[in-house]
Amino acid sequence: MRYEETTGLPYTGSSPGLLAYTVGMALLIGIALFILAKYGRQMWLMVWSTGLILCSIAYLIWHFMTY
Numbered sequence: 001m002r003y004e005e006t007t008g009l010p011y012t013g014s015s016p017g018l019l020a021y022t023v024g025m026a027l028l029i030g031i032a033l034f035i036l037a038k039y040g041r042q043m044w045l046m047v048w049s050t051g052l053i054l055c056s057i058a059y060l061i062w063h064f065m066t067y
Contacts, residue, residue, distance in 0.1 A: 020063050027056035 030052035037045035 016063065016067065020060065023056050023059050023063070026052060027060070030056060 030049045033045060033049035034053065037043075037049055
């Protein structure tokens with residue numbers, strides 16, 4: 001049985017566009033959660049949503065710089 005050649009990218013079975021779409025949705029959800037956390041004065045949710053926003057932005061920058 002032969003294995004197909006890989007490019008070394010972290011994609012397994014999904015297309016790069018679908019993964020970028022999912023991260024884009026995570027960015028929008030992170031922004032919405034941050035607004036709700038600020039309105040509800042929930043510090044833990046503000047911290048986690050800030051982390052989600054930063055990680056999503058970092059991935060999208062990496063994605064669009066490599067493609």
